[in-house]
Amino acid sequence: MATTAAPSRTVERPNIPSAAVRFPAIKDYEQVDREIAGTLRPTLGWFAALGIAILCMLIGATTWTYQIHEGLGAAGYQPPVMWGVYIITFVFWVGIGHAGTLISAILYLFRAGFRTSIYRVSEAMTVFAVMTAGLFPILHLGRPWKFFFLIPYPNWRLIWPNPKSPLVWDVFAILTYLTISSTFLYIGLIPDIAILRDREKNPVRKAILATLSLGWRNSDREWRHFTRAYLFLAAFATPLVLSVHSVVSFDFAMALTPGWHATIFPPYFVAGAIFSGIGMVFTIAIPLRKAFKLEHYITLNDLDAASKLCLFTSMVVGLAYLTEFQVAWMSGNRFEQDYFWNRVFGQWAWAAWIMLICNMVLPLSLFSQKLRRNPTWLFILSLFINLGMWFERFVIVVPSLSHEFEPWQWGSYKPTWVDYGILLGSFGWFFMWFLLFIKQLPAMAMSEIKEVIPPRMKHPDPQLEHELDVGYPHPSETGEYGTA
Amino acid sequence: MQGVLGAFHEIDSALHAIEELKKERFGDITVFTPTPRHEFEHAMSHAPSKVRIYTLIFGLAGVTFGYWIPVWISDYWPLVVGGKPVASWVPYTILGFEVMVLIGGLATVFAMFALSRVPRLTMTVGYDPRFSGGHFGVWVVTDPNRADSAMDILKKNGAEEVRRER
């Protein structure tokens, strides 16, 4: 955790004023507590937003109940398109669920300084996104009440799921990912909960917070194990992030279906996931910093850095798109060629072009530093990215199925109100949790921000001054990593 | 357990206090800091955390288990699907990996709790709410007769408040 102090040394941005100091506007620890704890007071706008979210969630729930009663025919399935909006939305949310752990784990290992201010939000986002995604595989089942057949639960006749099926890999991957990322979120929260606990007057809330904080005392011993555990957890979460979306991509890549059966899928999906994740982070963090008046925490530098990551992943995704076409073209495989032609110039051109423009073209604007440092543009762009990524999954799922090997069974697909209702519900469900979260627990890691800002000193001596300014010697110097 | 607690507002004062206490052979010192500062780690110079060992052991256990489940499942009902071998190990790597991460990760967390004596049911002596805010705390466990000298050291190094606790 402490390592986040490093970037101020390692990251050089000569062209950006005051880049050398992470949070120029933050003077001392008390200010951090004051400002961030201050965001927890519920406001009218928050209640309104929460109300809307819950309403949408209820619409979704009702629709689902109706669908369960009526049968999946109520949704717009049109064989051979046996998967539709639900699987699309599943992959969409799983993808979003990747930014959080990426930022908190991978950027942590890479010592990317800009993570400090946004990682709590994105971690929360991750957990709730995965919670949302997790609903869909159940929701799209013909017999959802039998979903537990997919889980290797002990049963008398020892009947187990089929470990060769990508869907079972999904179950393992998603559940693991949900557990690890929520643990990650909670661990990071403990010191902050302790802060809230100590600031709290109301005995009931204090008791609750005390329990949640597990009696955290900020003692050196606790911190010592804490930082190390956090490091290993990050080291574990990093490959996990990569594996989860690879596994999700196997749902498609393992099938024969033209347009699915491709080895490029895992990297392509992971890049897409991170891309969509960053997009969602923008969608959430930019309004948040405004509403919470935290512009001096989520600084333009942070947005700028995040945009660069966004731009990079966008280009990776774009490359993947083009590679798909090239592979189909050079494969000499008639099925693949027909399919990809149909994707861009046929039946599904409109969807494919929405995807290409939103995910490939628009993000190129981030080459301009002006736009990178323009929150409004980033917000608008992020909306396009979310749209584009939803349609990426649409383009992967629907056109492939509607244009398979058997020309006699070529078809089309048109969702019904049931699909849309449940799609809306998923957003309601996600934002309900998220809104509840940001008013109960700090949306920014206080104890970690404190780490980055210089501590108060009586008479700074140059040696220590230096250390404080640069944080502390790199772990490789202290040999911490060598022993890990 | 009784001892002396000093609350500092500046990090360097706290650091100097600790160094001096150590010189004076005060054994059991605990530092409270709102955020992990490595200055303290150097000052306290503890051995590196043992968490990693648990991570390693349980990670390995996890991967073994994760491989074993699907193999056993497949062999228990040897059904042929897609003309593939009943227990085809290659895809089972995925399950192996996921279970490794799951068990290894959770083990790490619980090891951390165990090692840092968390959860702690009662706020025992020697803690002050300020320590989660802006203050650094130094808690020295000592017998009453040396308590005064400890308090002197803390005061001398600019503790805002020094008090005895029992």
Next chain:
Amino acid sequence: MSEKTGGGVKRREFLKVVGASSAALATAACAAEDTGKLIPYLVSPDQTVPGVSTYYATTCRECAAACGLIAETRDGRAIKLEGNPDHPLNHGALCARGQAGLQGLYNPDRFRTPMVKEGDAWKAIALDDAINRLSQAVAQGRGAAGNAVFLNQHESGSFPRFLDSWLAAFGMPAHLSVDAEADAAAMEANRRTYGVSWPSLDFKAAKLIVSFGADFLDGWGASVPQQLNYAEARAQLDAAPRFVYIGPRRSLTGLNADEWIACNPGSELAIANALAGKGSIQDAATASGADAAALQRIATELSAAKPALVLSGVTGDNALDVALAVAAINQASGAVGTTILSAQPITSFDGMSRTDQVLAAVERMRAKQVGVAFVRGVNPAHSLPRAAKFAEAFANVPVRVSFSSYPDETTELCTLIIPDLHSLESWGDAEPVRGTISLQQPTMDPVFAGTMGTADVLLAVAKKDAANAAKFAATDYRTWLFSTLPGGDKAIAAALPKGIMAGSLGARTTTVAAAPTAAPKAPAIAATQGDFFLVTYPSPVLGEGRGANKPWLQELPDPVTKIAWSSWVELHPETAQRLGVDRGDIVEVKTAQGTVRAPALPYLGIHKNAIAIPLGQGHRSAAQMATFQPKNHDPSNVQWGYGRYARALGVQALDLLPLGTDGAGGLVLTSTKASISKTGDHRTLPSTEGSARQHGRGIAQAINAADLNNPERPEHEEIPGDANHAFLPGMRSPVAADAQGELGSPTSANQGILKGMYDPADSRGMTKRRWAMTIDLARCTGCSACVTACYAENNIPTVGAYWQNASIWADERPGFNIERGREMNWLRLERYFEGNLDGKFGVDFETRFVPMLCQHCGNAPCEPVCPVYATYHAPDGLNVQVYNRCVGTRYCSNNCPYKVRYFNWFGYGESDRKQYAFPEPLNWQLNPDVTVRGKGVMEKCTFCVQRVREAENRAALEHRDVRPDEFTTACAQACPSRAITFGDAADPNWSVTQVARDRRAYHVFEELNTYTAVVYLKKVNHPAAGAAAPRG
């Protein structure tokens, strides 16, 4: 081959033993009785073991041909109809309409009781009451001869004679024996030329087949025997006769032709004469708009072909002339006695009345000369053109009695309904071919206690009449029938198990009267007003409309257009383009007589100057529709308009026709031109067709007869994505091969070393069996009988009825689920067009039919992706689907290259749902051996696993192995082309193994290494000399 491939035969041998022993009980089984009991026999006879099927041989009455049936009954209920292998007509095969007879028996809209109309309301009454009312009515009608009209469905057998004797006894004129689908002209010509109304046709002997619109595969004459014979003929491969079809529209029969000469309706005569050398080719070409060169070529071929077989099914005003001209050609080419066997006539059609006789009767009604009218099994209110004004005329008859079982248009106009028994519930007979009597016996107690056989009703009426009581002393019709049949009870009892007996019935009393002058002659079609010739034709599945109330037939896509639950207007793509009409745009067709609006269907197989509308739909009713509740099983909830499945579906094309008869007094179906205009509306056609082209994917492969024995022929031309693919005849996944790729290849060095997963020694514990199937595309005519057989055998729900959709905010229109591709046809018939890609008129095209079903792959892609092992590979090579385990992820379907897995989108099997597919008593038909699948599970072809297990169990009980070809699947059993062979590919003694070794064998998508268990044999084309058949 068919002898060998008819695997069902041996099975039947065994079953006839059962049949024989149960003949006695069959005689006991016809008394009306409460059917509420599970085993509805008076006394459960020893032969009836619950759970074990009993088989009765009887006669099919779905069309006039009178094929032989074997009805499988379980616990006293008929559950499946199959062809009678011993029957001289169908030799064990059965068409879709015949199999759907079961849904006539169990039709939920059947009348439960007699009903009488009081004022405007219908009142259910008791049988005795009904009989009393009838005898009063008859009493009124007595005396004045000719004041009664009895319209009876045409059927061969003793009943017509009985009926006439009864009518005579009451001083009424002989009945009219009506068949709205019959080709009067052809029969008249046959009588004049060959002296029989329908000779049997031997296509095998022919060198060339030329058909002038004669659809001998879909309803023209006796389809099943003709199809059996035609398939045999085509199975001679390079020796098979070339088939040329001449007509304005390419019907199912036309699609099977090697060449199509599109001609203007009405110009057939000119062509016939030209081909006969009586007229100039040039005139014929100008008259018909056909290519003179082509006509010339065919003329030469025809003169060379000795014998040829030329048929005429023209429905124009000059039908009789064409038929006679064609007959002349046949005689010239020495067809008589070789291809046209007038010595072995099909006598089913003898004594059929003609439309003009019916029209004359209608005129008598209009003139108030008729005191009482009876209708039985016919529906003139629907099957006569509106121009006949039947309803008004009928209204002038004071007493109108219907013996119909279904609430059809005519019955709705009646005053008294005494519902008849279904043919599966009653006694009867037929003489399908001279010298053979086909017996019709009850297979079960009447479904509804309130129904009674018309013959028995008539007997009862006679008994009430002092003068006639003596003449009709027989206790019931069965007694009467037995007394008339040759040989008496003993011979009958002996014959019943086989369903046929030697001997002839007495001559029919109904004679074909000379056409009354009253009947209007049809005008020459060219003289009528309009831009297009209007062609109307009876639907191959619904006939002229009587099939429309059977969900199986509504759900069965039309073999040509692949559209279900709907009507359509066919027009040529060029025409459509000119009019700016797209598929599904609603067009208005207008003639002097009326207009209809229906969705347009651009179809390659129609003349660009013609449009075509099928008959069969458009059933109407004056009653309100609103009363209909899918879940309402209350008998009083009568569904007028021919029942819930037929009503308000599609359009009635006869509304457009002027009233006209041809020289033989038959109704002219191609009698007028029509103008067509585009309306703004659009309606997606409920079609099962995705793309009509195979995009060179080699699903339906064909080979030219010339190439059959040509070693130079490239082997891998049709295998896409795999240029240097080695073509290997036979099973690619034999028992000795591992289903895993390399080892599976018969060329592999590892052959014989690694035996693979079907080796008994293999750790995966497979048994030494591999159930497999071959489908010979050279035989398949696309008639779709196999599809209906599959529905019947496997309890497949029909999903197309308009209410079978979701409840909230869902469009309720017929075929909605079909539009959405949710049909459940485990076995579907794909119809691919080849050639003429840009839809130009005049460019000929080829059609290939492929029955597509689960291929039971050795390397099944659907299996590994299922997360719950709901589908896996059975030790005997079956790809198994476990409904209880399935959670419905539908991944298996996504991964199936053949797209043969079907999902239960709704609770089609739950009786409390509007989507319920088997409303009482349709559910009585369900096969107890097969689960009715629940909501949300995947299902697919099982290779009739229930039949596999039945045979295995039977063999086990008899301590033996399953005998080669001991049994077969439902589709193979029904197939009237004998194109399907099923069996164990592991055992060389099964015919499937030998058939699979054919030179033409291939697997669909072989390059995917799925190692399918279904082997297709390429279709064989006979292109015109010089022209090459299109490839695909």
